[in-house]
């Protein structure tokens with residue numbers, strides 16, 4: 001069954017609407033909230049994993065867009081530039097989900113996008129600017 005991870009941004013005017021509830025009710029998709037927060041300007045941000053038939057996922061994304069939810073593909077969130085990385089390990093010590101980790105065989109830093117919750121803790125820590133975000 002296809003799974004997608006979406007980073008959703010709810011503008012303040014719709015933040016109280018039961019939009020996520022309707023993902024289950026109207027589209028019969030399984031979902032898992034990986035991270036959610038309300039920003040100081042009362043916008044909602046949520047990292048959501050949805051699972052179900054591709055056609056239902058696309059219908060759900062169209063619905064979210066119609067409701068005014070901004071959707072970004074979470075898999076493009078963090079990019080590790082392995083050429084630039086000097087394997088200092090600083091980002092590894094900050095990453096709470098172990099998405100950034102040290103490979104045991106080579107002692108080089110690698111990135112597992114499926115574990116990343118886009119918390120942003122690793123951004124701006126890198127002395128050689130090897131971690132970037134497109135979102």
Ligand code: SF4
Nearest residue numbers: 085086088089091126
């Ligand atoms: S902080 Fe930068 S240089 Fe150090 S391991 Fe992480 S990506 Fe590599």
Ligand code: SF4
Nearest residue numbers: 095116117119120122
């Ligand atoms: S954004 Fe957070 S979870 Fe993702 S790699 Fe960086 S520190 Fe780890």
